[in-house]
Each structure stands twice: as C-alpha cells, then as structure tokens.
Amino acid sequence: MTNPIRYIGRKTTGFLSELGEIARLLAKTYSFIPRIGKDRALLVKQMEHIGSDSIPLVLVIGFFTGMVSSWQAAYQFKGMISNSFIGSAVSRAIFIELGPVLAAIVIAGRVGASIAAELGTMKVTEQIDALESLGISPIRYLSTPRVVAATLMMPLLTIFANMIALIGAFVVANFFLDISNKVFFDSVKRYFHVKDILGGIFKSLFFGNVLALIGVHVGLKTSGGAEGVGLSSIRAFVLGASMILILDYLLWMVIF
Amino acid sequence: MIEIQDLRKSFGEKEVLRGISFSVHDGETVAIIGASGCGKSVLLKLIIGLLHPDSGVVNVDGLTIADASEEQLEALRRQIGFLFQSAALFDSMTVYENVVLGLWEQGQRDETKLRSIATEKLAMVGLNGIFDQKPSELSGGMKKRVGLARALAMEPKYLFYDEPTTGLDPITSDQIDLLIYNVTERYKATNIIVTHDLFTVQQIAKRVIFINEGIAYFDGTPDELLSSSEKVIQQFVERFVQK
Numbered sequence: 001m002t003n004p005i006r007y008i009g010r011k012t013t014g015f016l017s018e019l020g021e022i023a024r025l026l027a028k029t030y031s032f033i034p035r036i037g038k039d040r041a042l043l044v045k046q047m048e049h050i051g052s053d054s055i056p057l058v059l060v061i062g063f064f065t066g067m068v069s070s071w072q073a074a075y076q077f078k079g080m081i082s083n084s085f086i087g088s089a090v091s092r093a094i095f096i097e098l099g100p101v102l103a104a105i106v107i108a109g110r111v112g113a114s115i116a117a118e119l120g121t122m123k124v125t126e127q128i129d130a131l132e133s134l135g136i137s138p139i140r141y142l143s144t145p146r147v148v149a150a151t152l153m154m155p156l157l158t159i160f161a162n163m164i165a166l167i168g169a170f171v172v173a174n175f176f177l178d179i180s181n182k183v184f185f186d187s188v189k190r191y192f193h194v195k196d197i198l199g200g201i202f203k204s205l206f207f208g209n210v211l212a213l214i215g216v217h218v219g220l221k222t223s224g225g226a227e228g229v230g231l232s233s234i235r236a237f238v239l240g241a242s243m244i245l246i247l248d249y250l251l252w253m254v255i256f
Numbered sequence: 257m258i259e260i261q262d263l264r265k266s267f268g269e270k271e272v273l274r275g276i277s278f279s280v281h282d283g284e285t286v287a288i289i290g291a292s293g294c295g296k297s298v299l300l301k302l303i304i305g306l307l308h309p310d311s312g313v314v315n316v317d318g319l320t321i322a323d324a325s326e327e328q329l330e331a332l333r334r335q336i337g338f339l340f341q342s343a344a345l346f347d348s349m350t351v352y353e354n355v356v357l358g359l360w361e362q363g364q365r366d367e368t369k370l371r372s373i374a375t376e377k378l379a380m381v382g383l384n385g386i387f388d389q390k391p392s393e394l395s396g397g398m399k400k401r402v403g404l405a406r407a408l409a410m411e412p413k414y415l416f417y418d419e420p421t422t423g424l425d426p427i428t429s430d431q432i433d434l435l436i437y438n439v440t441e442r443y444k445a446t447n448i449i450v451t452h453d454l455f456t457v458q459q460i461a462k463r464v465i466f467i468n469e470g471i472a473y474f475d476g477t478p479d480e481l482l483s484s485s486e487k488v489i490q491q492f493v494e495r496f497v498q499k
Contacts, residue, residue, distance in 0.1 A: 122346075129306050130344035134358035134410070135334035137326065141361075 022217050025139070029147050029213065032140040042145040050111050050146070050212070051153030055160060061106050062161035065098050066090070066168025074177050083179055087187030090169040092196055096256070099162035100200040101248055104207035107154065108240035112215040115146055116236030119219025120229040128220065138220070147212040154208025155201045162197070199255040206247055211240045257281055258303060258414075258446070263312035264470075265298055272298055274470030275312065285440050285447040287461035287478070289454070291492070294467045296450040297341065300416050303448075304336055305329045316414075334362065337407030337445075341419040343399035345391035351378070351402050352387040358410045377405040380442075381435055397428035404435065408443070415439070417449040421456055433459050454493060457481075466492065 036043055069090045074083055119142060122128050131138050166188070173179040218236040222228045258280040265273040272295035280286050288296050301307040303314055305321045314321040316332055324332065345354050355374040356364075364370060371387075378384065381401035391399060400420060407415060420436060421429035437460050440447050449461060457464055458478050466474035466481065468488050474481060482493055 125347075126340045126342055126344035127346055129301065130338070130340055130346070132306055133304060133333055133336065133338035133340075134361065134406075135330040135332075136358070136361050137330065 021221075022213065025143065025217050025220075026213055028139045029143045029216070032137070032144040033148065035140070036144060036148055039140070039145055042141065043149055046145045046149035047153055050107070050149045050208075051156060054107060054110055054153075054157055057106055057110060058103050058157045058161050059164045061102055062099065062164035063168040065102055065161075066094060066165030066170075067172045069093060069098065069165070070169040070172035070177065074173075083173075083177055084183050085187055086169075086173050086177065086179060087184040088191035090173075091166055091188040092191060092193075094162055094165045094169065095196040095200050097200070097248070099165055100158045100204045100207065101244060103158045103161040104154065104204060104211065104244045105241050107150070107157065107208070108211050108244060109237055111150065112211040112240035113233040113237045115212060115215030116219040116222070116232040117229055119216060120222030120232040123220060123222045124225055124228060143213075143216045143220075146216060147209060150208040150212035151205055152208070154204040154211075158201055158204040162200070195256075202255065203248060203251045206251060207244050210243050210247060214240045214243060257315075257317060258448075259313070259315040260299075260303070261313045261315075263299075263302060263314065264310045265295065265302060265307065266310055272470060273302075273309075273312075276467065276471050277312075278465055278472045278475060280446060280448060282446050283444060285449070285460060285462050287449045287451060287457040287464045288467060289450075289452055289457060289464060289492070290467035292452065295470060296452075296467060297418050299467075300338070300418055300448065300450055304333055304338065304416070334358065334410055335413040337404075337410055337412035337415045339400065339403045339407050339415070339417045339420055341422055343391075343396075343403035345394075345399055345402055345406070347391050350388050350390060351383075351394070354391070354402060355406050355409050358406070373409055374405070377408045378402070380408065380439070381405045382431075397424055397432065400424070400432055401435065404439070408439065413445060415443070415445045415447045417447070417451070419451055419453075420449065421451065421453045429453065429455070436460055454478075454482075 070086055073086045073089045077083060077085065119128070122142075128138050131141060170181075170184055173184050174181065215236045218232045218239065222232040224231075260279070261277050262275045263273050263277070264271065264275055272293070276295075276299070288299065290296050298307060302309050303316065303321070305324065308322070319328060319332060321329070346357065349357065352371070352374050355377055356370045359370060359373065374387065378386070381404050383398065383401050383405070386394070386398070391402070394402065417436060421432050424432060433456050436447075436449070436456075440460060447460075449456065451457060461478055464474070464476065464478050464481050465472050466489060468474075474484065474486065474489055481489060484490065484493075
C-alpha cells in the first residue's frame, strides 16, 4: 500500500514542478513578443481561429445565459423586490461575472482543448522535432502567436457575450415578465458603473492568456499516440476551466 | 566533424545508451544499425540537441551541444537536414509550404526564388506537380521524398536519415535507397543513416556502426560487418546473408 504522506509529497512536487514549467513557458513565450510583427501572418491566423470562429458559439451561450439570468432574477425577487430592478441586477451580473467567465469557459472547451490536441498531435508525430530541426523555435512559432491571439481576442469575445446576454435578458424581461423597454434600460443605466464592465474585460485578458498557455503546455507535453492526444484535450479543458474560476476569485479580490 | 564521447541516456529505468563513443568525419557516410529500441534514433536526436544526455559529450564542429545557447543550437540545426522516420511533414501545410518553411523562416521572402528552389528539390527526389497537395494526400514513399526535399532545401552540411525505408514496400525502399545514394554523391554532405535495413547499409554506407547494449559494438566497413565472426553480429545479419 502506498504511504499517504509519500503520495501527497509526490503529488505536491509534481504540481510545483509543473507550475515551474508553465512559468518558464510563459517567460519564453513573452520573450518572442517583440518580434510578433514579423510573425503577423501566424498571429492573424490564430486571431481568426480563436476569435472570429468562436463568435457564433459565444453568441449562443451569451444569449441563453442572459435569458436564464432574467428568469433567475425574477424568481429570486418574487414577493420581495420589484421586477423593475431586474435590468440592473442582471446587467451587473453579466458585466462582472457571467460574460467574462462563461465566454472564457466556452473558449477553454473550444480553443484550449483544440490547441492541446493540435500541438499534441504535432508532438507525437515528430512535427515539433521537425520544426526544431529546421532551426525554428516551437515556442516562437506555435506558442507566442496562440497566447497573444487569445489574450487579444478574449476581451472582444467578452464584449460580444455581454451585449448578447443583455439582449437575451431583455427579451425575457420584455416578452415574459412584462417589463417595458424603458423600465428595463433605465434600471440598467441607473446602477451602471464603468468599473463593472472594465473589470470584466480586464479579467478576460488574463483568462485568454492562461487558457492558451495551458493548451500549449499540455500539448507540448503530450506522449503516447492517439490516446495521449485525447487525454491532453481533456486535461487542457479541465485545467483551463479550473484556472479560470481560481483566477476569477483572485482577480475579484484585486479589482472589486 | 561530429564527436560523441561516453554518451549515456536513460528513459525511466531503461538505460538505452551506456557510454557510446565515436566520431564522424566531414564527408563520411555512416550507417548506424542495431536492434529496435537500441537507441539509434535517440542518438540522432541527442546530436542535434532535441534530447539531452544524462552524461557524456556531443561536439559538432567544435560546438558542445550541452553548453550551446538556443541561438547557437538553432544556427547549427539549420546546417543539418533531418529526414524523420515518419517524414514528420507539417500536416496543416501544403507540400510547397513544407519544403520552403525553413528558408521562409530564415527570411527568404522572394516567392519566385522559393518556388524555384522547391521545384528543384522536389524534382531531385522525383516529384513534380504536387505543390498544392497536403501530406494526407501522399503515399508513405512520397512523404519520405518530400521530407528529404525539405531537408535538402536548406543546403545542409549534414544529412541525418532516421529509418528512411522503414514501413515501405521493397520497391519503394530500393527507390529511396537509390535516391539517398544520389543525394550523398551529389551533395558531398556528411551523412548519418540510422537503419536496420542492411540493404540500405550495403548500397549507401562506407562505414557502419553497430550498437549493441548501448555502446558502439562494431565500427567498420559493411563488408567487414557481413563477414564478422562475432555471434551477436552474425545473428543480426543472418537474415540478410541468407537472402
């Protein structure tokens, strides 16, 4: 039977060592940012893949999140608070938490996992070795464009998610809860703080950065053929989604 | 010149290389043979710094790989053409993009020149009119040829071949052997061919190193290898001699 103390020690050492590897990857990835202009074709391709291609999914998730938020608010307010406050309650929840966090979790599934699978496949088929053998740094060629693209595109996706979620919330409020346009948007304006929306967008910068970084890290560590690639995709999503929630908590303490 | 001194490499509990030493002089064509899993491919990756040894020294043109900076390693790797066992073509790119990637990344942006180089190198390996095809559309033999064209595009000083005929049918294997022979004759590069195909060894190599139990057990000419009275070597070459 395994000694539990030894088991915990081994797991802790493994976790700290992996954290160190991610920090090293982050430093190396950032060291290539000054020459991103030369690699703009790679960056644009990733911005399209991570950003533009994710818009439909973010819009669908955002719309339904907004709609369910209105129902949730109405349910909680019942008998205590007037429904005329739904606009402000829902919009603040969307701008601060729901928009940035849900968009990031969607991107963790769509982009973080796909980065891990793509790089993992390249790893197990020796394509990463082939890049290095041509004198090309895989970090510069693969990691920097993905991390920079995700960091730049995540705030934009969050803005889209915020807008569509607000529309979703309004649709439910207006059509099902009998709240007029004026009452809903007056309520949104009355308690609107620029800090809420900027705080959410600021958080999304970190979310994008971390998601891509985890995808690259997990992808480059892949081993074991097709099974390894599958496991890497799952691992990238689980780690990415967990890191978003942990970061969300830490950033809340700093920003709000 | 490549110098390898007392190189050791383990993967987990398994020690693959146990203090191997040898040198490869400029212009030589050396075959490295041995049983599957004896560390032949690992050796190639250690030479270009894709893997790190547990101990021992690899020197290439006076540069000690373990002490080299990233920039030095990248510069060295640009002088080494590497044909991978699986060809390792970039599957998101076309054949043309695969062949010219190294040159493009070195700053060569003249499209006419790049197309001319790609046409020349692909013709050299017997391929024409496949610029826009993706690797998934190619056969195993064609992939190896494109991989070789990609390696040649950089006009390398060294050419490393990792199992160039593994997984190919006998006719395609012969074609690849002939191709490698022509390339070695034309380029006068220093060639290291990792293989367990003794046909390849006999047709191309001038010198052969047999790895056994993690060391260079035999170092001589292909004829000396085939006539060796060592039992381990006889067992290895037996099938080939019978044919």
